Amino acid sequence: MSEITPDTVRHLASLARILVTEDEVETLAKELNVIVDAVATVKKAVSGDIKATSHPIPMANVYREDVVEPSLTQAEALSGAPDSADGRFRVAAILDED
Amino acid sequence: MTELVFKTAAEIADLIASKEISSQEVTKAFYDRAEALNPQTNSYLYQSRENAMAAAVSADKAQAEGKILSILHGVPIAVKDNLTTTDAPTTSGSKILEGWVPQYDATVVKKLRASGLPILGKTNLDEFAMGSSTEYSAFGPSRNPWDLDRIPGGSGGGSSSAVAGHLAPIAIGSDTGGSIRYPAAVTGSVGAKPTYGAVSRYGLIALASSLDQIGPVSNTVLDSALLQDVISGHDPHDSTSLKDSLGSMTDAVKNADVKGLRVGIVKQLSKDGFQPGVKACFDDTIAKLTAQGVEVVEVDCPSFEYAIAAYYLILPAEASSNLAKFDSVRFGLRVAPEGNPTIERVMAATREAGFGPEVKRRIILGTYALSSGYYDAYYGSAQKVRTLIQQDLEKAFSQVDVLLTPTAPTTAFKIGEKVNDPIAMYLNDVATIPANLAGIPGMSVPNGLAQEDGLPSGVQILAPAMQDAQMYRVGAIIEKLYTDEWGSPLIAKAPKLEVK
Structure with missing residues (x-):
């Protein structure tokens, strides 16, 4: 059995910026324990010197010419924003008041 | 017509x-x-x-x-x-x-x-x-x-x-x-x-x-x-x-x-775990091909046994990162809690309201798989399984x-x-x-x-x-x-x- 406690779930949810209710914490802890036990079998598959594959095809940086191209207008870029002001995205305070 | x-x-x-x-x-x-x-x-x-x-x-x-x-x-x-x-x-x-x-x-x-x-x-x-x-x-x-x-x-x-x-x-x-x-x-x-x-x-x-x-x-x-x-x-x-x-x-x-x-x-994908009727259809396909003179051989892909496990580490890891963009700032839903919340609380409330249970489950699983102390054992091993799968396939092909x-x-x-x-x-x-x-x-x-x-x-x-x-x-x-x-x-x- 893996060790995902309700506290682990609270910590992970906070890292992932997802508010979770106490009910969700209980359910998620149970479900994640089952899932983590199942996926932990990967540890048994690998022994010795095996290279890690992060991508199915060889990857190389792709560059383009450094020239100005047409892009979204300010209004287009802001068109889906939940809130904006003075041509910018408007968000809640970054820092707590205290 | x-x-x-x-x-x-x-x-x-x-x-x-x-x-x-x-x-x-x-x-x-x-x-x-x-x-x-x-x-x-x-x-x-x-x-x-x-x-x-x-x-x-x-x-x-x-x-x-x-x-x-x-x-x-x-x-x-x-x-x-x-x-x-x-x-x-x-x-x-x-x-x-x-x-x-x-x-x-x-x-x-x-x-x-x-x-x-x-x-x-x-x-x-x-x-x-x-x-x-x-x-x-x-x-x-x-x-x-x-x-x-x-x-x-x-x-x-x-x-x-x-x-x-x-x-x-x-x-x-x-x-x-x-x-x-x-x-x-x-x-x-x-x-x-x-x-x-x-x-x-x-x-x-x-x-x-x-x-x-x-x-x-x-x-x-x-x-x-x-x-x-x-x-x-x-x-x-x-x-x-x-x-x-x-x-x-x-x-x-x-x-x-x-x-x-x-x-x-594939030896690992032709035996257990399939509904009998599905297996019968598959056997029929093979029989039809054999009757056409197609050469059929069994190949061994032992790494396939670990494919689902590797997938459910790699996918949540990548998804937890890809879905970070849904943060209530530039597009999509915004849910603001009561009072005078900070942006972090707005993000958390938005993602709570906007994501369903499976998405939350996978984001949290991915966050776990990528967290320090677990990264090598989970995500790292999953990436190695990926190499083994490619090697098994290369041999099969x-x-x-x-x-x-x-x-x-x-x-x-x-x-x-x-x-x-x-x-x-x-x-x-x-x-x-x-x-x-x-x-x-x-x-x-x-x-x-x-x-x-x-x-x-x-x-x-x-x-x-x-x-x-x-x-x-x-x-x-x-x-x-x-x-x-x-x-x-x-x-x-x-x-x-x-x-x-």
């Missing part, structure tokens, strides 16, 4: 090219039917008659001026709702994006427009393509035309049910672990995941970027080939897009010849041209049957996941009805990377063996949906 909506895309394209019908006539026929039947199948999240007919008018006008824009000129199509469209909302099946209209078209959408294919609407999917039944869509499940109480597969169940129910002749899907092939299998239709990089992912709302691939959904192998030829090709907007053309899939289908074909059966497996472990299950059991849901993709981990092409072709429930089964064809043409060749061979026996494609046996 068969009613227009029961024709294949290839037949429709021929009728349009020979001016026997117009794109407007066929687009209207499909739109009318889709509008009438969508309340039963919930295939579409968004339909626009105005957009579809305007595109059909343009296609007809181009043709009148002597311009045939593509091999599918004038044929209407449905598009999965995780591809961006400037003239239609794009939700990816999530409340967090409800009502969002993107500022740019996905490259595939741009290609469809430039190729003269009117878009009928946007199809349903599990939220952010996480699921294999569409039950995790925030907008309700789609339903299987063979039995409306059953799932049409997922995540692309909107596209599969639209095509199998003739609410669209062809559709676009995306496949991260089987989201095109699994729905095809359980709806008796055809679906292909091309080689990773063959089709641009620009404008596809990313689930797991190293696994995602866009591909065709259809009722025949030829229709998928035609559509793959329209949507594939290099795109400078996608750094993983392949530079070289993979050739013509249409030619591969038209010239399909059984001579010299060698197929492999040194002996055979393609591998065959049943596509899905069972036929379509009942809506609600697995929705509260994540592990049971994950096991649906046991046969389809290795292709995504290795980046190779895979397709599902119907191979009969399971004896115990009369529901469709599919056979999966896997080919080496870049050899999509080989996959289509074998798909065409298998399809022909069955249509010769049945006198029609499997889909002709599906119950006809009636407008209520």
